[in-house]
Amino acid sequence: MGASRPNILFIMTDDHASHAMSCYGSRINQTPNLDRIANGGIRFDNCFCTNSICTPSRATILTGTYNHVNGVTTLDTPMDNTLLTFPKLLQEGGYQTAIFGKWHLGIGPAHCPTGFDDWAVLPGQGRYHNPEFIFKGPDGGTWQTVQGYATDIITDMSLDWLRARDSERPFCLLCHHKAPHRPWYSDEKHAAMYLNEEIAEPDTLYDTYENRASAAAAAEMRVGPHMDSTDLKCEVPKELPEMALRKWAYQRYIKDYLRVVASVDDNVGRLLDYLRDAGLEENTVVIYTSDQGFFLGDHGWYDKRFMYEESLRMPFVLRYPREVTPGSSNSDIVLNVDFAPLFLDLAGISIPESFQGRSFRQLLQGSAPADWREAMYYRYWMHKAHHNVYAHYGIRTRRHKLIYYYADALGQAGTIDETYEPEWELFDLLEDPRELRSVYHDPAYTGVRSRLTAELHRLQAEVGDIRYHKDKD
Ligand code: CA
Numbered sequence: 001m002g003a004s005r006p007n008i009l010f011i012m013t014d015d016h017a018s019h020a021m022s023c024y025g026s027r028i029n030q031t032p033n034l035d036r037i038a039n040g041g042i043r044f045d046n047c048f049c050t051n052s053i054c055t056p057s058r059a060t061i062l063t064g065t066y067n068h069v070n071g072v073t074t075l076d077t078p079m080d081n082t083l084l085t086f087p088k089l090l091q092e093g094g095y096q097t098a099i100f101g102k103w104h105l106g107i108g109p110a111h112c113p114t115g116f117d118d119w120a121v122l123p124g125q126g127r128y129h130n131p132e133f134i135f136k137g138p139d140g141g142t143w144q145t146v147q148g149y150a151t152d153i154i155t156d157m158s159l160d161w162l163r164a165r166d167s168e169r170p171f172c173l174l175c176h177h178k179a180p181h182r183p184w185y186s187d188e189k190h191a192a193m194y195l196n197e198e199i200a201e202p203d204t205l206y207d208t209y210e211n212r213a214s215a216a217a218a219a220e221m222r223v224g225p226h227m228d229s230t231d232l233k234c235e236v237p238k239e240l241p242e243m244a245l246r247k248w249a250y251q252r253y254i255k256d257y258l259r260v261v262a263s264v265d266d267n268v269g270r271l272l273d274y275l276r277d278a279g280l281e282e283n284t285v286v287i288y289t290s291d292q293g294f295f296l297g298d299h300g301w302y303d304k305r306f307m308y309e310e311s312l313r314m315p316f317v318l319r320y321p322r323e324v325t326p327g328s329s330n331s332d333i334v335l336n337v338d339f340a341p342l343f344l345d346l347a348g349i350s351i352p353e354s355f356q357g358r359s360f361r362q363l364l365q366g367s368a369p370a371d372w373r374e375a376m377y378y379r380y381w382m383h384k385a386h387h388n389v390y391a392h393y394g395i396r397t398r399r400h401k402l403i404y405y406y407a408d409a410l411g412q413a414g415t416i417d418e419t420y421e422p423e424w425e426l427f428d429l430l431e432d433p434r435e436l437r438s439v440y441h442d443p444a445y446t447g448v449r450s451r452l453t454a455e456l457h458r459l460q461a462e463v464g465d466i467r468y469h470k471d472k473d
Pocket of ligand 1: 014291292
């Protein structure tokens, strides 16, 4: 029985937007190895996170629950490691389990990884060069510096573990990279990439934030003005007019970002080569995703947090020759909260009632259940912290997006306690895919607005979250 259960290789990066992957039609780079997964399997075009920031998304992925349920609402709310997670269930079900790389769910005995036969993780964000790792051990693990470049090291650890595993039992390996998270330090091999090239600019690089709620203009994540010398690897010429500074800083930023992505791509290739050479391709589910999307100069920004498309959308490609037609794609709405149920389903392990997501195994095979979701719920809690992004929640359907900036810290850890009058935004993604014009106050959208507001409140209640006190029908 054991031999027929698939292995799971779950590769996840940090802040890799799908529009920097060639299998998603990137205009700015090539990712041949990530494309091997997509070309040999399926690409999901509407995979979204339920809270676009590192720690909360990771908690959702592991536990199959929303952040108001798992308690990991911000960067300052480490995960209780006694929570039920998919690796624990796989381990109990006979899988060999391991995680190497980024954890970012807290350190020490109450927060270190659990449910893994072996692990070595970066403390917090971790470093690109000569990073410290915490290795599995008593009292939350043993700290040790490892020489080299993080993406290479994490891949080496993954390969070493695969080679030493028990080949009679299935495995679930989480290879979770720090890259391409800020501050985008490349390795030597890729340092000279793009040196004499101009990278294409996104359509919205010079956004001036009109026709939207005040949150967009207030955000401090603009390429150039809100970057420092670590981000840009040189002094920032802040005397330049803002748009000239954006233009200049974009090239420096995006080249570093893409160099770091290129190393990820190479290292994913090493893992795929191993599976091929070891004869494991047929029976291994390979997933590549990232914990959320990222602004690659879109709206003049870097970073994430907002419910806008570039930040909300996660790349998600999956290869599993036994069940998935090579080169397929899917546009149904799938969420990070669905990953845990999917993995358990593929492993033939029953999905606990407490998991809020839903397995999308049937979508892998080319059809959606008739009652598959038509809308998703989102909430960003970390009011004003780091980049002055206001707390908000909202709903996205296939065509529309309704966002409510309640702009209140609500006592959440790691937030800034300054409250503003709430504001709404409504986007018609068919007419305005770049989200440049909110139609919330447009009389033509009165009906859509009421329908979406009702659906938002219905979904919010369905997942068990609480409506902001000023948000009244
Ligand atoms: Ca992240």
